[in-house]
Amino acid sequence: MNKEILQTTWDGYLRNDGRKGIRNLVLIIYTVECASFVAHQIAKDEDDVHVIGFPGCYDNAYAIRMLLALARHPNVGAVLAVGLGCEYTRPEKIAEVVRSSGRPADSFFIQHFGGTTKSITKGKAIVNTFKEEISKVPKVKxxxxxxxxxxxxxxxxxxxxxxxxxxxxxxxxxxxxxxxxxxxxxxxxxxxxxxxxxxxxxxxxxxxxxxxxxxxxxxxxxxxxxxxxxxxxxxxxxxxxxxxxxxxxxxxxxxxxxxxxxxxxxxxxxxxxxxxxxxxxxxxxxxxxxxxxxxxxxxxxxxxxxxxxxxxxxxxxxxxxxxxxxxxxxxxxxxxxxxxxxxxxxxxxxxxxxxxxxxxxxxxxxxxxxxxxxxxxxxxxGHREFFIPYKHQDTPSLANGCRA
Known part of the structure; x- marks a missing residue:
């Protein structure tokens, strides 16, 4: 094989910050372990919908930085943040930061929508709306x-x-x-x-x-x-x-x-x-x-x-x-x-x-x-394993903040 392969181009997805993604996903983020089941059920049987989350009830600057960075990753087109309702990490703050990046974003607390079944139904409706919206993201070489x-x-x-x-x-x-x-x-x-x-x-x-x-x-x-x-x-x-x-x-x-x-x-x-x-x-x-x-x-x-x-x-x-x-x-x-x-x-x-x-x-x-x-x-x-721990690193600073 010669080096001509290195000149190959393909279609990607252009984001507002100029970065380019190779996937165009809806990302569901849960903000405490108690919300993980609902988040995974919302994503179940949905193409191009991935789930990540932070299990801790108490917030952690390192973990929140990660959630914000992953939510604005070039492969991510839209974000739904789901919380239980009593944890420190606030899903509405995550959605706010994501919207500022030009991506569609929404959030809700399971406690506010009557529990598991109603929250899953609500979440799937939001995801389907997002899929339609991000299908219009500009393609770029x-x-x-x-x-x-x-x-x-x-x-x-x-x-x-x-x-x-x-x-x-x-x-x-x-x-x-x-x-x-x-x-x-x-x-x-x-x-x-x-x-x-x-x-x-x-x-x-x-x-x-x-x-x-x-x-x-x-x-x-x-x-x-x-x-x-x-x-x-x-x-x-x-x-x-x-x-x-x-x-x-x-x-x-x-x-x-x-x-x-x-x-x-x-x-x-x-x-x-x-x-x-x-x-x-x-x-x-x-x-x-x-x-x-x-x-x-x-x-x-x-x-x-x-x-x-x-x-x-x-x-x-x-x-x-x-x-x-x-x-x-x-x-x-x-x-x-x-x-x-x-x-x-x-x-x-x-x-x-x-x-x-x-x-x-x-x-x-x-x-x-x-x-x-x-x-x-x-x-x-279908492997999508992840792990976000409590950890401390001094930098980068937690720009935009994500505390209640």
Whole structure:
């Protein structure tokens, strides 16, 4: 395959802020766990209607930032916020912020509409109205320079660092060369690589930000007495956190790193960025966070990524709301055993069937096909897992506010 595929264009959806989406979804947001059942029932049997939510009754600035960022994601056309009625996070405030972005938005409390059945009926009526409205969103041509692509890895084994992550890294190099934006995260999986990480900073400011993010991650791991390794990693052939870190870092490719962003922060320009999702120092009233793959993927989506790549050596069966998830493996056995869940087989690099460049171009073709409307494996299966925890990060500030 030659590089002509990189010039492919497709139809996207133009938003008021100039960003372009590859999907045109109605998003339902619940503002407390007590409203989650109603929210999911409203979305049931509805095409292109996704659900996210925050379970806590007490509000949390980090979580609200995420909800607001996801509600204004380029793949989202309209938003319905549903609450029970007594929680701190107020759905009408979310709808207000969404409407200011030019999207249709509405909200209600279940307590105000007579409970489950009446609320589901009301919600479905609102969703159907929104579907008609967003069908008129202007179409616009997109290509790779319009893309923000996130990358995460989980269930890693030895092939993740040898093939899965390096193929994603080579694609990232191509994406940046084409004028696109690439975001990788998991600072806690860069332990042992401080000098290598900092040396990749594009400017002195970027180098300082990378060093600070690394030091914070190291401190966090010491505080919680947990390094990002697991029995599954060891079973898959990884022996130390440093070895795992080298493999995880490979997904960043080789381009200079523009800087560090935090969760729900949009990159200020194209290029390669590191996402810092590690909590900032604070008095933890609700205990430590529970990091997992679904949280990390949603963190990437909250930065505006229209599509996310998930590298897994041992296999995974998760998906994501809002942005399509594509699962990449460097393990031929995993791809064969879990072909219904895995999108891309990077093991051909290890077997000698493909060069790294050929595999990266094949991955680019697959991503373009998904951007053009083809369902990824998780999308086709209906996987839309997500996780929004209580967490604290000092920035970005909670502009627009969302408290009662």
């Amino acid at each position: 997109m290509d790779l320079k319009d893309l923000v692509v996130g990358a995460e890895c989980g269930g890693s084994d030895a092939t993740s660092g040898l093939a899965g992550n390096p193929v994603v890294g080579r694609f990232y190099d191509i994406l940046v060369e084409q004028g696109g934006t690439a975001i990788f995260e998991e600072v806690v999986e860069l332990i042992g690589l401080k000098d290598i990480l900092v040396d990749r900073g594009k400017t002195e400011t970027a180098k300082q930000s990378l060093a600070q993010a690394y030091d914070k991650a190291m401190s966090y791991c010491k505080d919680v007495r947990q390094w990002s390794t697991s029995p599954g990693n060891f079973e898959g052939g990884l022996t130390t956190i440093e070895e795992k870190s080298m493999g995880a870092f490979a997904k960043s490719g080789s381009k200079p790193i523009e800087g560090v962003i935090k969760v729900s922060e949009i990159p200020s320009q194209n290029g390669l960025w590191l996402l810092d999702s590690v909590p900032d120092k604070h008095f933890m009233q609700f205990g430590y966070t529970n990091p997992n793959d679904s949280e990390g993927i949603l963190d990437l989506i909250a930065t505006g990524a229209q599509v996310v790549l998930f590298v897994t050596g041992r296999g995974s069966v998760i998906g994501s709301p809002i942005a399509p998830l594509l699962k990449v493996t460097g393990n031929a056995e995993t791809f064969k055993n879990m072909e219904g869940d895995m999108d891309f087989d990077a093991s051909k690099v290890l077997s000698g069937e493909q060069t790294m460049e050929e595999a990266a171009l094949d991955l680019a073709k697959l991503i373009i096909n998904v951007c053009s409307g083809m369902a990824s494996k998780p999308e086709a299966l």
